[in-house]
Amino acid sequence: MMRIKKNTLEFILGVSRKIYPNEFAGLLRGNPDLITEVLVIPASTWGKGFAITRFDMIPIDHSIIGSVHSHPNNFKPSDTDLRYFKRIGFAHLIVKFPYQSIDDIAAYDRYGEKIELEVTN
Numbered sequence: 001m002m003r004i005k006k007n008t009l010e011f012i013l014g015v016s017r018k019i020y021p022n023e024f025a026g027l028l029r030g031n032p033d034l035i036t037e038v039l040v041i042p043a044s045t046w047g048k049g050f051a052i053t054r055f056d057m058i059p060i061d062h063s064i065i066g067s068v069h070s071h072p073n074n075f076k077p078s079d080t081d082l083r084y085f086k087r088i089g090f091a092h093l094i095v096k097f098p099y100q101s102i103d104d105i106a107a108y109d110r111y112g113e114k115i116e117l118e119v120t121n
């Protein structure tokens, strides 16, 4: 199970709503069972643009525990997502429209298996 801080959750939902219909992508920071912060990667494109171009712009940072990105419709990780999940961290969030609550967020491990996500203060 992963936990996420309430204000971090609100931030993710807010950014996803704001840039819709574009996709939002970022990196998660925290500790092994708690997501505390999101690093937004400016103008990033999930998939090959993000995975290849942007890695060299990310500082070596052991507090990075995974990733987050938004989908316009569903939670299902794409093949690109699954490849990317294996490359960094161990907790990955997918946010889906309408980006309103925890019910619009799914968490996955690095193998694309769904994990439980709980909100905390």
Ligand SMILES: [Zn+2]
Pocket (backbone or CB within 6 Å): 046, 069, 070, 071, 076, 077, 078, 081, 094
């Ligand atoms: Zn995706």
